[in-house]
Amino acid sequence: MAYVAVKGGERAIDNAHAWLAETRRGNPDVPEIGVAQIAEQIGRAVDRVMGEGSLFDRELAALAIKQSQGDLIEAAFLLRAYRTTLPRFIHSEPVDTAGMAIRRRISATFKDLPGGQILGPTYDYTHRLLDFALASEATVAAAPEASHPVGEMAHVHSLLRHEGLLENDEPAAAGEPGDLTRQPLSFPAPRDVRLQALARGDEGFLLALGYSTQRGWGGTHPFAGEIRMGEAVVEIIPPELGFPIDIGDITLTECQMINQFKGSKTVPAQFTRGYGLVFGHSERKAMAMALVDRAMRAEELGEDVTAPAQNIEFVLYHSDNVEGTGFTEHLKLPHYVDFQSELETVRRMRRDMAAPMAEVAQ
Amino acid sequence: MKGYNFAYLDEQTKRMIRRAILKAVAIPGHQIPFGSREIPLPYGWGTGGIQVTAAILGADDRLKVIDQGADDTTNAVSIRRFFARTADVATTTKTADATVIQTRHRIPETALRDGQIIVYQVPQPEPMYRLEPSRVETRRMHALADYGLMHVKLYEDIARLGHIGISYDYPVMVNARYLMAPSPIPAFDNPKMHMMPALQLFGAGREKRIYAVPPYTEVRSLDFVDHPFHPARAPHACGLCGAGDSYLDEVLTDDRGGRLFVCSDTDYCETRRADGQVGAEGVPVGMPGGAVEATQ
Amino acid sequence: MSETTLLSARGVSLSFGAIQALVGVDADLWPGEVLAIVGESGSGKTTLLNVLSGRAAPGTGAVWYRTPDGQLLDVHTMPAPALRRLHRSDWGFVHQDPRQNLRMGVTAGGNVGERLMAQGSRHYGHIRDAARDWLVQTEIDPKRIDDLPRTFSGGMLQRLQIARTLVTHPRLVFMDEPTGGLDVSVQARLLDLIRSLVARFGIAVVLVTHDIAVARLLAHRTMVMQGGRVVETGLTDQVLDDPQHAYTQLLVSSVLNA
Numbered sequence: 001m002a003y004v005a006v007k008g009g010e011r012a013i014d015n016a017h018a019w020l021a022e023t024r025r026g027n028p029d030v031p032e033i034g035v036a037q038i039a040e041q042i043g044r045a046v047d048r049v050m051g052e053g054s055l056f057d058r059e060l061a062a063l064a065i066k067q068s069q070g071d072l073i074e075a076a077f078l079l080r081a082y083r084t085t086l087p088r089f090i091h092s093e094p095v096d097t098a099g100m101a102i103r104r105r106i107s108a109t110f111k112d113l114p115g116g117q118i119l120g121p122t123y124d125y126t127h128r129l130l131d132f133a134l135a136s137e138a139t140v141a142a143a144p145e146a147s148h149p150v151g152e153m154a155h156v157h158s159l160l161r162h163e164g165l166l167e168n169d170e171p172a173a174a175g176e177p178g179d180l181t182r183q184p185l186s187f188p189a190p191r192d193v194r195l196q197a198l199a200r201g202d203e204g205f206l207l208a209l210g211y212s213t214q215r216g217w218g219g220t221h222p223f224a225g226e227i228r229m230g231e232a233v234v235e236i237i238p239p240e241l242g243f244p245i246d247i248g249d250i251t252l253t254e255c256q257m258i259n260q261f262k263g264s265k266t267v268p269a270q271f272t273r274g275y276g277l278v279f280g281h282s283e284r285k286a287m288a289m290a291l292v293d294r295a296m297r298a299e300e301l302g303e304d305v306t307a308p309a310q311n312i313e314f315v316l317y318h319s320d321n322v323e324g325t326g327f328t329e330h331l332k333l334p335h336y337v338d339f340q341s342e343l344e345t346v347r348r349m350r351r352d353m354a355a356p357m358a359e360v361a362q
Numbered sequence: 363m364k365g366y367n368f369a370y371l372d373e374q375t376k377r378m379i380r381r382a383i384l385k386a387v388a389i390p391g392h393q394i395p396f397g398s399r400e401i402p403l404p405y406g407w408g409t410g411g412i413q414v415t416a417a418i419l420g421a422d423d424r425l426k427v428i429d430q431g432a433d434d435t436t437n438a439v440s441i442r443r444f445f446a447r448t449a450d451v452a453t454t455t456k457t458a459d460a461t462v463i464q465t466r467h468r469i470p471e472t473a474l475r476d477g478q479i480i481v482y483q484v485p486q487p488e489p490m491y492r493l494e495p496s497r498v499e500t501r502r503m504h505a506l507a508d509y510g511l512m513h514v515k516l517y518e519d520i521a522r523l524g525h526i527g528i529s530y531d532y533p534v535m536v537n538a539r540y541l542m543a544p545s546p547i548p549a550f551d552n553p554k555m556h557m558m559p560a561l562q563l564f565g566a567g568r569e570k571r572i573y574a575v576p577p578y579t580e581v582r583s584l585d586f587v588d589h590p591f592h593p594a595r596a597p598h599a600c601g602l603c604g605a606g607d608s609y610l611d612e613v614l615t616d617d618r619g620g621r622l623f624v625c626s627d628t629d630y631c632e633t634r635r636a637d638g639q640v641g642a643e644g645v646p647v648g649m650p651g652g653a654v655e656a657t658q
Numbered sequence: 659m660s661e662t663t664l665l666s667a668r669g670v671s672l673s674f675g676a677i678q679a680l681v682g683v684d685a686d687l688w689p690g691e692v693l694a695i696v697g698e699s700g701s702g703k704t705t706l707l708n709v710l711s712g713r714a715a716p717g718t719g720a721v722w723y724r725t726p727d728g729q730l731l732d733v734h735t736m737p738a739p740a741l742r743r744l745h746r747s748d749w750g751f752v753h754q755d756p757r758q759n760l761r762m763g764v765t766a767g768g769n770v771g772e773r774l775m776a777q778g779s780r781h782y783g784h785i786r787d788a789a790r791d792w793l794v795q796t797e798i799d800p801k802r803i804d805d806l807p808r809t810f811s812g813g814m815l816q817r818l819q820i821a822r823t824l825v826t827h828p829r830l831v832f833m834d835e836p837t838g839g840l841d842v843s844v845q846a847r848l849l850d851l852i853r854s855l856v857a858r859f860g861i862a863v864v865l866v867t868h869d870i871a872v873a874r875l876l877a878h879r880t881m882v883m884q885g886g887r888v889v890e891t892g893l894t895d896q897v898l899d900d901p902q903h904a905y906t907q908l909l910v911s912s913v914l915n916a
Contacts, residue, residue: 322404333407334430340612342530343612506738514771521768
């Protein structure tokens with residue numbers, strides 16, 4: 001009998017995990033990377049994992065990156081699986097991004113504006129030439145500091161609003177905002193839920209969708225009204241106190257996209273808006289989010305829904321990379337029961353076809 | 363496990379899932395949305411089933427986990443370990459001894475009895491998703507019991523292939539009201555769902571739906587009077603235990619077309635062999651060469 | 659509402675913003691009768707068809723349907739499942755563009771059989787026989803039963819839509835410009851087919867058309883609409899041969915001149 005046994009799953013898994021740990025560590029002659037090093041020196045990856053993992057914690061995100069060998073979707077997944085076990089005590093007050101401590105703030109719609117353009121730590125104007133000096137360790141000179149501190153800066157949209165050129169902020173919905181981590185998605189999905197899904201969504205997916213709107217698949221004539229990045233204060237109101245207290249700062253990137261809108265019979269022409277807000281320094285994601293947010297408002301604004309980015313159901317069901325990666329990779333699981341049943345069906349179909357042919361042959 | 367609640371999920375989450383389960387039991391076959399949580403296993407690998415199991419598991423339960431009918435496939439091992447670790451519950455491979463059975467793609471051959479619960483892992487709870495991709499639209503179709511489209515699909519199969527071409531995840535009508543996806547079990551297993559004494563729970567984690575078939579509920583596979591439902595299996599007896607009534611896996615034994623058909627349900631097969639049943643290719647238990655060795 | 663009407667509308671009005679699409683429309687339809695609603699585009703005739711069939715809700719007014727057992731149903735307050743049931747059993751809807759109604763990825767037989775299956779038919783052979791029969795009735799070669807609609811000509815598609823709609827023997831069929839967009843020669847054949855099927859099965863029809871000739875050929879009675887109002891209604895011959903309202907006179911003469 002040449003039966004190849006399928007036993008031994010337990011030991012195989014243990015061995016695979018041991019091998020994984022060894023591979024993760026790599027050559028032991030090379031010093032092991034520390035979580036603090038990742039948090040400090042691979043900060044953009046940490047930002048992305050915090051955003052897609054929906055948890056603002058640089059150290060845990062750095063640990064997740066280390067544990068996943070830098071596989072950022074895997075890291076976001078680790079962070080989420082941890083996050084979901086945490087008790088929820090309270091909702092914070094809405095974060096006031098107008099009052100954030102600005103590190104970067106630019107507008108593409110005005111050459112200059114109150115508060116000025118602040119480039120901050122950006123790659124925008126670097127030449128993308130590999131810097132071989134970085135390969136060897138060297139001290140970095142401190143960046144020059146401004147002579148006076150940057151004050152609070154009003155949002156660009158608040159400067160445009162008084163003329164009625166720009167649509168107003170939506171009034172805040174009554175009650176608690178939607179939360180996809182507690183309630184399943186349902187339709188019609190209100191904007192708070194859509195924004196949450198986008199903020200958690202995969203950067204690459206949103207980038208492709210946002211980009212597609214720029215190439216005519218649901219175009220909305222976007223202008224980067226403002227992109228700002230810095231530290232915002234998080235406040236909560238403990239029920240026993242009844243007034244807000246500061247519990248810490250978080251780094252945020254916010255994008256206010258300004259979009260052209262021709263108006264209608266009842267609404268005079270006006271600029272509309274798309275909004276993006278993500279943890280950490282992640283401009284690409286915030287901008288893509290703002291484009292897709294605006295695209296998903298097509299129906300609400302009386303535009304034809306023709307492109308993928310405008311299809312709310314399509315975008316929301318497919319933006320989550322933890323869901324997407326799990327289901328794509330589940331194809332690795334055994335499917336031999338299903339396959340066996342398909343085998344039998346195909347064999348039967350072939351038999352059914354062969355029988356009349358055999359008759360003809362006779 | 364240190365730092366985590368019994369069976370991983372916190373108690374509030376478990377209560378939420380239990381409410382969804384109760385609703386599901388009250389409306390057989392109807393998909394109940396629930397606030398599915400992240401689980402330390404990936405989506406599509408059983409997160410729905412795991413959440414349902416975590417919500418119903420008690421300290422004195424005995425858990426059996428199978429994948430493709432087998433207790434020793436990697437995913438089954440991984441999930442069984444997860445609960446052994448987070449809930450410290452007793453586990454078993456014996457269908458008859460288990461109080462809760464979590465399964466992927468099979469229903470055990472041994473008939474389930476009153477008091478047992480079978481939890482199915484469901485990749486896609488919507489039975490019509492291939493015909494109508496919008497869940498907004500399929501929800502409306504369920505609400506209106508508008509299932510003509512599903513029958514059109516079966517009609518088309520017969521018109522083109524001569525018979526219904528669905529061999530697994532074969533759609534069923536539950537309690538003559540809701541069209542339901544039985545999860546990707548082979549159509550061979552469908553008849554076991556009908557009037558089953560055990561409670562059947564279905565969890566879809568990524569799609570965030572729970573549904574149920576209460577004990578002794580009518581479950582009918584869709585068909586036509588003149589093209590009746592046909593629960594197919596490979597026309598062989600198990601090579602190891604000789605069973606002629608079980609669902610079989612096909613195992614390739616060499617590169618010259620050699621193959622062996624064996625029970626997909628490992629517990630069923632082992633129990634029969636322990637009782638002395640021997641198939642054409644099998645060796646009696648306890649004889650030299652009868653032990654099946656790990657090869658991985 | 660008269661004791662014998664099949665469908666009645668009273669005081670139906672509907673506006674879209676400042677535009678009044680329907681203003682105080684009354685309408686009655688008797689069993690087996692063909693009622694044409696004629697008017698130019700923008701006259702409100704398609705909106706009225708949508709309101710009569712429950713596909714759009716009126717601002718004010720009501721529409722009633724009398725079931726075979728004499729029960730009166732308010733089309734716009736009845737539960738959605740009941741209305742949907744009505745639409746797939748007693749009623750039918752023929753669109754100007756057959757692609758709106760047909761499933762283009764499903765064979766002709768499947769398209770015709772769908773309503774039977776939605777009503778609970780579970781015998782493949784019987785469903786197929788009925789599909790074949792209705793292909794013949796609508797002058798489609800029954801050998802095409804397993805072909806996809808995308809291989810059909812425009813006229814065949816429209817006939818397939820009619821077969822798909824009539825297979826359950828509805829009592830009432832709504833038709834929206836059923837011959838629109840077809841060549842003149844194809845139109846004539848289709849009109850002939852509709853006329854004979856409707857007469858043979860005693861089907862009541864509400865027919866929307868901008869084409870006076872279609873009304874003349876098919877309709878027992880005709881309603882003329884302008885600016886959301888019914889300006890004239892009566893027996894088709896009377897309305898078209900001796901129009902009373904100035905607008906009707908204009909419509910009729912423009913056809914004669916054409």
